Amino acid sequence: MTLKKTLTIAGSDTSGGAGIQADLKTFQELGTYGMTALTVVVTMDPDNNWSHNVYSLPIDVVNSQIKTALSTGIDAVKTGMLSTEEVIQAAGEAIKAWGSPHVVIDPVMVCKGEDEVLNPGTVDAMIEYLLPRAEVVTPNLFEAGQLAGMKTPGTVEQMKAVAEKIHSLGARNVVIKGGKQLQHDKAADLFYDGKTHLLLESEKTDTHYNHGAGCTFAAAITANLANGKDIKEAVIEAKAFVAAAIANGWKLNEYVGPVMHGAKSRFGGPEITTTEV
Numbered sequence: 001m002t003l004k005k006t007l008t009i010a011g012s013d014t015s016g017g018a019g020i021q022a023d024l025k026t027f028q029e030l031g032t033y034g035m036t037a038l039t040v041v042v043t044m045d046p047d048n049n050w051s052h053n054v055y056s057l058p059i060d061v062v063n064s065q066i067k068t069a070l071s072t073g074i075d076a077v078k079t080g081m082l083s084t085e086e087v088i089q090a091a092g093e094a095i096k097a098w099g100s101p102h103v104v105i106d107p108v109m110v111c112k113g114e115d116e117v118l119n120p121g122t123v124d125a126m127i128e129y130l131l132p133r134a135e136v137v138t139p140n141l142f143e144a145g146q147l148a149g150m151k152t153p154g155t156v157e158q159m160k161a162v163a164e165k166i167h168s169l170g171a172r173n174v175v176i177k178g179g180k181q182l183q184h185d186k187a188a189d190l191f192y193d194g195k196t197h198l199l200l201e202s203e204k205t206d207t208h209y210n211h212g213a214g215c216t217f218a219a220a221i222t223a224n225l226a227n228g229k230d231i232k233e234a235v236i237e238a239k240a241f242v243a244a245a246i247a248n249g250w251k252l253n254e255y256v257g258p259v260m261h262g263a264k265s266r267f268g269g270p271e272i273t274t275t276e277v
């Protein structure tokens with residue numbers, strides 16, 4: 001049996017819910033063979049309210065992993081937490097040389113909650129090296145505003161304007177995640193392919209146990225693209241996958257509640273409605 005090969009270039013979340021851990025669990029659930037290029041290791045301090053430590057790997061080590069993985073003939077690539085401009089440039093150049101279209105950019109800038117984990121200046125590098133290579137980019141509201149150089153969108157109309165700006169920077173498709181943040185009765189994301197704005201909606205789960213949702217969503221899109229789905233289908237199915245994962249999120253300890261990456265195959269996923277807006 002030949003499996004489609006998916007690569008994540010991202011950080012390690014030691015707590016297991018986000019980062020490459022989320023990506024590998026998702027790749028596995030969706031029947032692809034996952035490979036990794038680690039950029040940073042994130043640990044949490046149990047003696048200091050679970051505050052985050054971020055340890056960056058040397059650029060040579062990052063490059064060597066990317067080269068190893070791409071040499072195997074990868075079908076789709078995802079990027080997640082890329083700690084420095086140097087790593088963003090390296091990832092972008094390797095993806096360009098690789099030359100295949102299935103590139104999912106999750107422009108991770110902050111972890112959910114408080115901790116700033118990315119250095120300032122990385123936004124410009126993402127715009128230069130990653131957006132022009134993206135089949136799809138998946139910012140949350142804050143990240144979308146940063147990429148567009150506009151204020152953080154707070155309404156669907158504002159999301160549309162921001163999506164158009166990000167598309168003009170070279171990303172072929174844009175999904176802005178309204179998620180829990182957007183003042184809206186559903187969990188709503190805006191999908192823009194350069195022609196049509198589609199609002200994707202599912203029931204909003206009332207939970208704090210959503211750690212890793214963004215990574216899981218982007219990883220599911222990546223696996224779906226590797227498996228041959230078109231971009232719209234890949235995004236809609238990924239939304240159902242992550243919605244099920246959030247609905248079954250659970251408490252790891254008093255600080256963090258990860259999503260359950262394998263929920264959809266066990267319990268099914270919700271219906272996603274799509275409306276042109």
Ligand SMILES: Nc1ncnc2c1ncn2[C@@H]1O[C@H](COP(=O)(O)OP(=O)(O)O)[C@@H](O)[C@H]1O
Binds near residue numbers: 177181188207215
């Ligand atoms: N409470 C929720 N109920 C259902 N879906 C949600 C909820 N929160 C987020 N989502 C969905 O999960 C996906 C990831 O979004 P989000 O968690 O906001 O990303 P990020 O982790 O990057 O901030 C999106 O499709 C979003 O709409």
Ligand SMILES: Cc1ncc(COP(=O)(O)O)c(C=O)c1O
Binds near residue numbers: 012042108112213214
């Ligand atoms: C390595 C890593 N990548 C990405 C994220 C972003 O996680 P989320 O999917 O919850 O936005 C985190 C947050 O802790 C992380 O530690």
